[in-house]
Amino acid sequence: MKKSVLIIGAGPAGLVAAANLLNKGCEVTIIERSVFPRIVVGESLLPYSMEHFKEVGFLEPLMAAGFAEKPGVRFIKKGVKFDFWFNEQFTKGWTYTWQVPRADFDMIMAEEVKKKGGVIHFGANISSLQTSPYPSVTFEKDGTTHTVKGDFLIDSSGFGCVVPNMLGHKVEKGQFPNWAVFTHVKDEFKNDFPEPNRISFDILETDLWFWMIPFSNGTTSLGFAGNKVHFEDAEDGGKAYFKKKLEKSAWFHERFKNTEILFEPVWHRGYSQSSETMYGENWVLCGNCAEFLDPVFSSGVALATASSMKASNMVIEAFEGKEVDWSEYSTYMRQGIDVFRTYVDHWYDGKLQDIFFSGHFNPTFKEQVCSVLAGYVWDMDNPFVRRPEQGLLSLHRVVTMMIEQEKN
Numbered sequence: 001m002k003k004s005v006l007i008i009g010a011g012p013a014g015l016v017a018a019a020n021l022l023n024k025g026c027e028v029t030i031i032e033r034s035v036f037p038r039i040v041v042g043e044s045l046l047p048y049s050m051e052h053f054k055e056v057g058f059l060e061p062l063m064a065a066g067f068a069e070k071p072g073v074r075f076i077k078k079g080v081k082f083d084f085w086f087n088e089q090f091t092k093g094w095t096y097t098w099q100v101p102r103a104d105f106d107m108i109m110a111e112e113v114k115k116k117g118g119v120i121h122f123g124a125n126i127s128s129l130q131t132s133p134y135p136s137v138t139f140e141k142d143g144t145t146h147t148v149k150g151d152f153l154i155d156s157s158g159f160g161c162v163v164p165n166m167l168g169h170k171v172e173k174g175q176f177p178n179w180a181v182f183t184h185v186k187d188e189f190k191n192d193f194p195e196p197n198r199i200s201f202d203i204l205e206t207d208l209w210f211w212m213i214p215f216s217n218g219t220t221s222l223g224f225a226g227n228k229v230h231f232e233d234a235e236d237g238g239k240a241y242f243k244k245k246l247e248k249s250a251w252f253h254e255r256f257k258n259t260e261i262l263f264e265p266v267w268h269r270g271y272s273q274s275s276e277t278m279y280g281e282n283w284v285l286c287g288n289c290a291e292f293l294d295p296v297f298s299s300g301v302a303l304a305t306a307s308s309m310k311a312s313n314m315v316i317e318a319f320e321g322k323e324v325d326w327s328e329y330s331t332y333m334r335q336g337i338d339v340f341r342t343y344v345d346h347w348y349d350g351k352l353q354d355i356f357f358s359g360h361f362n363p364t365f366k367e368q369v370c371s372v373l374a375g376y377v378w379d380m381d382n383p384f385v386r387r388p389e390q391g392l393l394s395l396h397r398v399v400t401m402m403i404e405q406e407k408n
């Protein structure tokens with residue numbers, strides 16, 4: 001008899017895991033709270049995820065959608081631009097990825113999962129679940145109660161953290177004191193500006209930055225993220241507030257001052273979270289549900305797809321009767337997450353920004369750092385992956401010294 005897996009949440013983590021399991025002969029049922037298409041944040045991808053999309057068979061349909069290509073990333077500080085290009089990186093990996101409106105992107109992957117035979121219950125409100133002696137989930141949908149059973153449960157409910165919350169496992173919140181607010185605009189004047197499709201981050205303060213993610217459908221995502229102290233003036237936090245905030249970025253204001261805001265800005269107040277344990281008897285957490293750090297390096301989806309590939313492959317091994325040590329999953333995820341955590345830490349203490357804007361960033365080291373920003377955080381040949389803390393601190397010492405020498 002076929003083995004079956006229950007998955008909570010149809011974001012990138014849940015859908016990639018679903019496709020991998022279906023490809024390998026399992027039955028999959030996804031329970032998703034919202035009704036697609038739905039607005040969700042996480043629109044700038046990293047090249048590493050392309051490996052996972054290819055492996056599970058999503059690449060072709062995603063390519064056919066014609067999403068805007070993201071060949072690199074641009075940081076701007078006080079009008080100075082600093083670019084990373086993914087074709088100038090240490091790890092031999094993907095040299096581009098996409099900028100995607102997630103409503104469309106997740107919808108395409110969900111359709112593919114259905115084509116492979118997966119069942120998705122949209123608009124489902126989970127009321128209870130058990131994980132032992134076997135997983136089962138009870139949910140309400142259209143006024144009816146349903147119970148589904150499986151041999152294994154993957155929780156990829158993002159900020160929902162369904163399994164940790166229902167089983168009483170601790171989810172630590174607020175490791176970074178950051179908030180964000182975003183919306184989409186009709187980018188009708190974009191062709192009046194150079195490089196209209198270039199994704200950019202305008203850094204206003206060491207701990208406050210704005211993002212611009214242009215899409216191929218004529219709209220663009222705009223958002224602000226940073227220390228919550230910068231958002232205390234929020235009042236109603238609606239469209240008027242958003243427009244006012246935009247004035248702080250000379251770079252973005254010029255392009256967007258007369259554009260139409262397409263929906264009420266969506267707030268994320270305190271998004272960093274970490275689950276105390278990533279697995280238990282017959283269950284595992286994937287994607288944000290396991291851990292989410294910060295959006296500054298667009299690492300969320302890449303960590304989500306990496307986690308769901310690793311977890312779903314381990315589920316298959318367990319089904320095949322192999323001895324599976326789930327602590328290996330936590331160790332694997334910690335490796336990737338902790339590399340990014342070092343970069344996020346040194347972003348907000350300003351050291352990484354000093355390096356980027358020093359004018360003395362050695363090209364060899366820049367390629368190695370670029371691979372981290374492309375999501376290749378398991379490439380142990382990269383010194384900036386193997387020893388991220390030492391790497392960044394020595395780099396910072398060198399550029400600081402060079403700047404001092406220049407002054408004298």
Ligand SMILES: Cc1cc2nc3c(=O)[nH]c(=O)nc-3n(C[C@H](O)[C@H](O)[C@H](O)COP(=O)(O)OP(=O)(O)OC[C@H]3O[C@@H](n4cnc5c(N)ncnc54)[C@H](O)[C@@H]3O)c2cc1C
Nearest residue numbers: 009011012013033042044157158160180287288295300301
């Ligand atoms: C401000 C901000 C900006 C970000 N920008 C980026 C970026 O540019 N690039 C990037 O890669 N990442 C970004 N992220 C992170 C990104 O959003 C996530 O890391 C990514 O979406 C993770 O995918 P996931 O599948 O784990 O979760 P999600 O994409 O959040 O999917 C989880 C799914 O579970 C469903 N769900 C939730 N609760 C329940 C429930 N009780 N029952 C059933 N279903 C449920 C949700 O409806 C959702 O569809 C950003 C995050 C924030 C907060």
